[in-house]
Amino acid sequence: MKRYILSLFVLSTILTLNACKKSEEPLTPSGADETYTYKVPQGNNAFDETIVDYYKKYGTYMLYKFTEKDAYWTPTGWKKPLEVKGSWTAGAEVEASDPVYIAAQLNLIKTKWFNFYSDKFLKKFLPVKILLCKRVDSVGNAFIFTPVFSSVKSTKKMPAFYNYDNIQINYGDATVNSMTAADLRLFIYKTNLIFMQSIFARGLIAPTNEFANSADYNTAMTTTTQAYGRGIIVNPSGPAVQADWNAYITAMVTYSTVQLNASVAITDSSAAGILNPIKDTAGQIKRRYNMVRNYFINEYGVDLQLIGNATRGL
Incomplete structure (x- = not known):
């Protein structure tokens, strides 16, 4: 029995490390019934060259073609918001970017996120995946008090969200070209905060x-x-x-x-x-x-x- 329990522990550890690890080889997520391999480029657009360059520099896959598993799977379960007994679980719903706007979205990421950091920092701390999205909506519950108390799904547009081994970035749609100064400040605030929170969650920055x-x-x-x-x-x-x-x-x-x-x-x-x-x-x-x-x-x-x-x- 001890040998069996130890084997499960070792297997679980290996699966978790493989899911978190940045690799120079195409990455295969662990713990699922099907196998998905991330490769870049995902197309032959001019912006794909930028995505490949980021992979070569930082070992991070910037994906505009991804599955629900890529966005929501974690070792402890799926994190896609669900309705359970009339209430919605916390999380975010995402939808992949429109390729028409990805070049502008990548420029937003560069100027309002990456440019604050050195290559050394990004190479160490970026997650395995950055999912390019045209929709990142946090999900919660709003309450109706009359005539009968009940809860309904509530969504709010977010610049970014993180989930285990990925950060999901919004504005892969026409709104990227009409962002106000307030929108840009919010993007800086939320995206860099999410980046730090994902680093904390992965236990990568210990106090000196x-x-x-x-x-x-x-x-x-x-x-x-x-x-x-x-x-x-x-x-x-x-x-x-x-x-x-x-x-x-x-x-x-x-x-x-x-x-x-x-x-x-x-x-x-x-x-x-x-x-x-x-x-x-x-x-x-x-x-x-x-x-x-x-x-x-x-x-x-x-x-x-x-x-x-x-x-x-x-």
Whole structure:
């Protein structure tokens, strides 16, 4: 029995690693009844050359022809939103891009996503697949209270969404040519946030020793003021170093320096004002903020704060 259980564990581990791994060979997703192999180019359009170049540089497949399995399969089950007992499960519904607009979509991805990072960063952290979509709709529930209480499907257009080994990018349709300044800021905000969240979910960015040793995570805290005084910006009831590290990264890519330095009440739970003395009562948040920011500048040539700054003005 022990041998059988161990074999299942090893098999499961191998399947998961194969699904996550970037390979120089065509990738075959694991854990399904059918075999799908990703290859680029998927056509002979001029933009296919750009897609092939990205694969050669970063080992990432940018797909505009993909199956539901490519979008929704994970080792723990399918993530396509479903109606269950009158309510919809969370997730996003996607639809592949219209080839007419893929060249413009690729330019959007380059200028408002890839250009914030170095090749070294993208090669290490991009997922196996980027799905080019003309529709990425988050799914949830809206509620009707009269005459009888019930829930109905609710959808919202999203610039991007991530799911296990892929990031799904919107605007592969005519709307890519009519994006407003607000649309572009939202695209920068959401796509780069989704990118970071996918990196966190894959466990690819561990805190540095300098960061981990720069705050007291062992002594219990009961208030936000106590946490901020130690330079900890996550929930004081039970912070972990990784969660705090992730929170600093998230703050940089979603808030501008103006917002981070704004005068905001300490009772505000967002990252706004974390570098202002009102929240940063002992100067420890700014000290640790600089550790994280400088690490990515020195290690990858990437200033994450430039992303947050771009979400507030173009």
